[in-house]
Amino acid sequence: MQNNLLDTPIEYLKGVGPNRGTLLKKELGIFKYKDLLSLYPNRYIDRTRYYKINELISTNSEVQVIGKIVHIKIVEQKRGKRLVAIFTDGVSEMELVWFQGIKWVQESLKLNEPYVAFGKLNQYGKTFTMPHPELDLWEEHQQQIQKGLQPIYPSTEKLSQRISNKSMIKLMQQLIIETHTLFSDSIPPKLIETLNLLPLQHALIQIHFPKNAELLARAEFRLKFEELFYIQLQLLLKNINRKNRIKGHAFEKVGNYFTSFYENHLPFPLTGAQKRVIKEIRNDMGRPVQMNRLLQGDVGSGKTIVAFMSCLIALDNNYQTCIVAPTEILANQHYIGIQELASPLGLEVRLLTGSTKAAERRDLHKKLESGELHILIGTHALFEDKVKFKNLGLAIIDEQHRFGVEQRSKLWKKNIIPPHILVMTATPIPRTLAMSLYGDLDISIIDELPPGRKPIQTLHFFEGKRLRVWKFVKDEIQKGRQVYIVYPLIQESETLDYKNLMEGYEGISRDFPLPDYSVSIVHGQMTPAEKDIEMERFASGKTNIMIATTVIEVGVNVPNASVMIIESAERFGLSQLHQLRGRVGRGAEQSYCILMTGEKLSNDSKVRMETMCRTNDGFEISEVDLKLRGPGNLMGTQQSGVLALRIADLVKDQEILQIARHHAIQLLQEDPRLEIEQHQKLKQTIIELSKKSTIWNYIS
Numbered sequence: 060m061q062n063n064l065l066d067t068p069i070e071y072l073k074g075v076g077p078n079r080g081t082l083l084k085k086e087l088g089i090f091k092y093k094d095l096l097s098l099y100p101n102r103y104i105d106r107t108r109y110y111k112i113n114e115l116i117s118t119n120s121e122v123q124v125i126g127k128i129v130h131i132k133i134v135e136q137k138r139g140k141r142l143v144a145i146f147t148d149g150v151s152e153m154e155l156v157w158f159q160g161i162k163w164v165q166e167s168l169k170l171n172e173p174y175v176a177f178g179k180l181n182q183y184g185k186t187f188t189m190p191h192p193e194l195d196l197w198e199e200h201q202q203q204i205q206k207g208l209q210p211i212y213p214s215t216e217k218l219s220q221r222i223s224n225k226s227m228i229k230l231m232q233q234l235i236i237e238t239h240t241l242f243s244d245s246i247p248p249k250l251i252e253t254l255n256l257l258p259l260q261h262a263l264i265q266i267h268f269p270k271n272a273e274l275l276a277r278a279e280f281r282l283k284f285e286e287l288f289y290i291q292l293q294l295l296l297k298n299i300n301r302k303n304r305i306k307g308h309a310f311e312k313v314g315n316y317f318t319s320f321y322e323n324h325l326p327f328p329l330t331g332a333q334k335r336v337i338k339e340i341r342n343d344m345g346r347p348v349q350m351n352r353l354l355q356g357d358v359g360s361g362k363t364i365v366a367f368m369s370c371l372i373a374l375d376n377n378y379q380t381c382i383v384a385p386t387e388i389l390a391n392q393h394y395i396g397i398q399e400l401a402s403p404l405g406l407e408v409r410l411l412t413g414s415t416k417a418a419e420r421r422d423l424h425k426k427l428e429s430g431e432l433h434i435l436i437g438t439h440a441l442f443e444d445k446v447k448f449k450n451l452g453l454a455i456i457d458e459q460h461r462f463g464v465e466q467r468s469k470l471w472k473k474n475i476i477p478p479h480i481l482v483m484t485a486t487p488i489p490r491t492l493a494m495s496l497y498g499d500l501d502i503s504i505i506d507e508l509p510p511g512r513k514p515i516q517t518l519h520f521f522e523g524k525r526l527r528v529w530k531f532v533k534d535e536i537q538k539g540r541q542v543y544i545v546y547p548l549i550q551e552s553e554t555l556d557y558k559n560l561m562e563g564y565e566g567i568s569r570d571f572p573l574p575d576y577s578v579s580i581v582h583g584q585m586t587p588a589e590k591d592i593e594m595e596r597f598a599s600g601k602t603n604i605m606i607a608t609t610v611i612e613v614g615v616n617v618p619n620a621s622v623m624i625i626e627s628a629e630r631f632g633l634s635q636l637h638q639l640r641g642r643v644g645r646g647a648e649q650s651y652c653i654l655m656t657g658e659k660l661s662n663d664s665k666v667r668m669e670t671m672c673r674t675n676d677g678f679e680i681s682e683v684d685l686k687l688r689g690p691g692n693l694m695g696t697q698q699s700g701v702l703a704l705r706i707a708d709l710v711k712d713q714e715i716l717q718i719a720r721h722h723a724i725q726l727l728q729e730d731p732r733l734e735i736e737q738h739q740k741l742k743q744t745i746i747e748l749s750k751k752s753t754i755w756n757y758i759s
């Protein structure tokens with residue numbers, strides 16, 4: 060579809076004009092013919108069936124009835140006037156009612172002429188009424204082309220006042236008449252045949268004006284497939300292009316650091332999954348092509364050691380490495396973990412965050428430039444221009460969400476040959492989202508937990524059971540364990556009665572008094588140094604209880620902490636709950652996660668609590684989260700461009716997405732540059748899409 064007519068400004072369409080045109084632009088972002096064409100209906104109403112009045116049963120459903128108006132009256136009541144038309148099909152009667160536009164309607168109604176009345180039903184006593192029906196003379200009704208399922212278009216309050224659904228249908232009919240000869244397929248004929256897809260022209264007509272449910276389903280499939288297929292092609296092409304275009308360091312050498320660590324200093328045997336993933340990374344880094352790999356693993360699956368051993372590959376080839384984390388606490392945790400692994404090898408590991416002192420920074424910058432510094436760990440402070448590596452060979456980016464792409468590319472600019480990139484995610488991402496958001500990256504998954512872990516037991520308690528929970532906590536502390544208690548808010552919300560952290564702190568200090576118990580507290584309003592001191596007190600076992608807000612959500616590693624209590628758990632999203640729970644279960648002891656909530660829970664909250672109690676599998680949890688919250692919310696707004704799908708839905712259309720990805724991969728295996736004749740049209744479409752696509756900008 061690349062004819063100029065489809066690029067015509069929408070106001071030129073017959074029936075639109077400047078005023079409606081402005082509204083369409085403002086309210087629905089429809090600027091051109093082609094934008095209107097892809098305004099797909101929200102739903103459809105079956106207008107193939109005509110009801111007799113004595114067949115009507117349920118109210119609030121939309122029905123159409125054939126009959127004649129035999130009498131019109133105006134009824135005056137305190138609340139105002141209404142126009143009532145008695146409508147009969149020869150056997151029974153019902154009432155058509157108008158509260159507005161009474162004069163105009165009254166003048167236009169014709170007595171004893173056959174009409175089709177369509178609308179929602181109400182019932183008063185035994186009488187059915189239809190307020191503000193869509194009323195067509197039978198003769199006109201028959202002439203309308205549209206007789207199957209009637210589309211209901213997305214609208215807004217403002218728009219519906221000026222363009223009714225009926226007018227929208229007329230506009231769409233007009234548009235299709237004018238443009239349908241221009242729709243031509245970009246999907247290669249072979250694929251259309253393999254998947255038995257409706258040709259584009261049919262699909263577009265059927266999506267707007269479906270003859271029947273079966274054709275509608277085929278049209279939907281075709282258009283959803285096409286949308287997802289094009290996105291997948293763009294992502295995969297991006298990956299191929301990058302591999303062709305962007306050189307990388309070939310780290311062929313397996314040297315002393317890696318070997319010595321593997322042979323002499325491994326703190327534990329690696330799991331099969333860790334070994335497999337390290338191999339994948341090593342293969343990637345051994346080739347003269349930039350690595351762009353996503354490392355996914357559930358909480359506690361052991362990503363840190365994989366990250367560290369990847370660093371060793373670069374270091375063995377005389378290149379530096381860095382690890383970037385989204386928060387200071389997380390950067391700090393990485394620093395502690397990596398430092399511990401690195402110390403037997405005599406590596407220089409440093410931490411750079413917003414709170415690093417000037418003198419420390421100066422020293423760090425110097426060592427970074429001279430190459431004395433091997434592994435730099437930090438926050439986004441690492442992206443500042445002043446930070447200059449001698450030779451950065453690998454950048455590991457720990458992300459909660461896919462953000463910071465521009466910043467990431469800043470790292471590249473620091474080198475002529477860009478570093479290999481390993482993106483780590485703290486939260487498992489549902490497969491479909493991973494395929495869409497990270498479809499341009501190669502993916503490694505650690506799908507196995509270290510051995511000997513006892514699954515965390517998760518229990519949900521209502522507030523009323525508080526004493527029982529406290530008794531349990533005391534017993535666990537008695538056994539030498541440590542406990543986290545997490546609160547959602549720092550300051551009391553005016554509107555909602557949630558636990559306040561400080562109040563909680565006071566309460567807990569009372570319920571768990573010195574000298575038998577000691578309590579640490581960490582929250583967002585403390586300085587990083589204050590947080591560190593408190594974390595350290597807890598980590599070293601000086602305190603038994605850590606009270607915190609979600610600052611401890613990711614990255615905290617205190618194996619002796621075996622109880623996690625989450626207060627007002629209904630306030631947290633699923634992935635947050637799962638992350639918090641992941642702070643326990645890191646040692647050999649049986650661990651517990653206790654979800655405390657108020658008595659009244661929304662349905663969503665119930666599902667969240669049930670899911671948490673049912674499973675420890677982060678991937679399963681992220682699927683439920685995706686269903687509850689939708690892709691946009693799940694991944695943050697930054698991705699809205701990528702996820703602004705016109706017809707497909709990443710939750711409901713997972714199967715179609717997989718088919719689309721499969722065929723996109725297959726097609727590019729045969730023809731990685733889209734060079735063969737039958738793919739030219741497709742190539743053109745993809746180029747056009749990529750020009751304006753947020754996907755493209757977003758990834759580069």
Ligand SMILES: Nc1ncnc2c1ncn2[C@@H]1O[C@H](COP(=O)(O)OP(=O)(O)OP(=O)(O)O)[C@@H](O)[C@H]1O
Pocket residue numbers: 327328329330333356357358359360361362363364485509510613614615616618641645
């Ligand atoms: N193969 C293994 N065998 C035994 N213990 C392991 C193994 N791999 C990692 N661990 C231990 O498991 C714990 C969790 O590992 P790590 O901190 O790397 O997890 P993670 O994947 O980064 O999770 P999170 O994102 O929750 O921090 C650590 O205490 C680590 O020492």
